[in-house]
Amino acid sequence: MFNKQSTTVLRKVFLGFKYFSTNVKPKTGIVMLNMGGPERLDQVHDYLFKIMTDRDMIQLPIAQDVLGPWIAKRRTPKVQKMYEEIGGGSPILKWTKLQGKLLCDKLDKESPQTAPHKSYVAFRYVTPFTNDAFTELEKDGVEHAILFSQYPQYSCATAGSSFNEIYRYYKERKFPDHLKLSIIDRWGTHPLLVKCFADLIRKELEQVPEDKKNSVIILFSAHSLPLKTVNRGDAYPSEVGATVQLVMSELNFEYPYQLVWQSKVGPLPWLGPMTDEAIKTYVQQGRKSFIVVPIAFVNEHIETLHELDIDYCKDLAKEVNVDFIRRVPTPNDHPLFIQALSDIVKAHLKRKLPILPKFLTRCPHCVNDNCIDSKQWFSKVCRI
Structure with missing residues (x-):
């Protein structure tokens, strides 16, 4: 005969088994959308090929079907060398899987009515691809799939490309009748994301020597965009700027700061000032102490581990005689970041x-025919 206390214990054990057993069908799927990165050197060419031929990501001035593959082939050896220098591959899949697991563990406890939760990685240019995520998701019998962009600030070239790929996937097949779909497309001003970045910055500021603290500049570095993309009305620059302002407000605006841009490719004009050029110019002005913040990235990958850490914080800093420079880590598995993800969901x-009006609104000068078809499709199928 069980008493009340033993019955409660057994119920907890059963619920624990229910939620963590691999045989239990997940009720809610969290589809984590991102660009991805090659885990091995032999994946680099295909990764670059997919980027350079994706017109959502980049529009080459002429003959993209010819010029894109040529650029990918030409850049492969250089990019492979860069990946060799950071350990042989990108850690973005490792971090995304961990973030998804921690998020779902937290959601299972904090939102039991939508549990069990399971995360699915949907990368744009390397495995696991969009079709991999949705094949698994449908096989699992998920009832509600939340498309969760892992770009906090929305851009047509990044998050937009991932959403368009989901539309193209289901354009070729029947959308499951039982599946509910909804979208989280941007979250760059979430208070806990802001607090997470502020906490990471404070920890790096603690490392600044006392005689440098009055001269240190915080450089918020984000992936740049071609100016023609910005001029079409892409929301990304303003959304990154909003994140920066809120982070600095959390830091009481105690330090000078500047939003700068990185990762320019090709000869066309891009949004600036560029991160490396800003460092050079500030040194010329007599400012030689920097904290570099990857404000638009949520996990480590080549643009933080190589471009920021090696190209700028190591090689460039030595070249221009920087006195002090440190790079703030990306959020990764920071507790505030995981709580932010949970609160957002x-x-x-x-x-x-299920879908915000802003997502359904095209840029004023949009030239992507696929964009309007994609948004119209999402407006019809999304529901909670």
């Missing part, structure tokens, strides 16, 4: 709005 579910 819970607020999304509570709002009962």
Whole structure:
């Protein structure tokens, strides 16, 4: 005969088994959208090929079907060498899987009515691809799939490309009748994301020597965009700027700061000032102490581990005689970041709005025919 206390214990054991057993069908799927990165050197060419031929990501001035593959082939040896220098491959899949697991563990506890939760990685240019994620998701019998962009600030070239790929996937097949779909497309001003970045910055500021603290500049570095993309009305620059302002408000605006841009490719004009050029110019002005913040990235990959750490914080800093420079880590598995992800999902579910009007609105000068078809499709199929 069980007493009340033993019955409670058994119930907890059963629930624990229910939620963590691999045989239990997940009710809610969290599809984590990102660009991805090659884990092995032999993946680099195909990765670059997919980027250079994706017109959502980049529009080459002429003959993209010819010029894109040529650029990918030409750049492969150089990019492979860069990946060799950071350990032979990108850690973005490792971090995304960990973030997804920690998020779902937290959601299982904080949102039991939508549990069990399971995360699915949908990379754009390397495995696991969009079709891999949705094949697994459908096989699992997920009832509600939340498309969760892992770009905090929205750009048509990044998050937009991932959403368009989902539309193209289902353009070729029937959308499951039982599946509910909803979208989290941007979250760059979430208070816990802001607090996470502020906490990471404070920890690096603690390393600044006392005689340098009055001269240190915080450089918020984000992936740049071609100016023609910006001029079409892409929301990304303003959304990155909003994140920066909120982070600095959390830091009481105690230090000078500047939003700068990195990762320019090709000869066309891009949004600036560029991160490396800003460092050079500040040194010429007599400012030689820097904290570099990857404000638009949520996990480590080649643009943080090589471009920021090696190209700028090591090689460039030595070249121009920087006195002090440190790079702030990306959020990765920071507790505040994982709580931010959980709060974003819970607020999304509570709002009962499967898709925000901003997502359905095209840029004023949009030239992508695929964009309008994609948005119209999402407006019809998304529901909570």
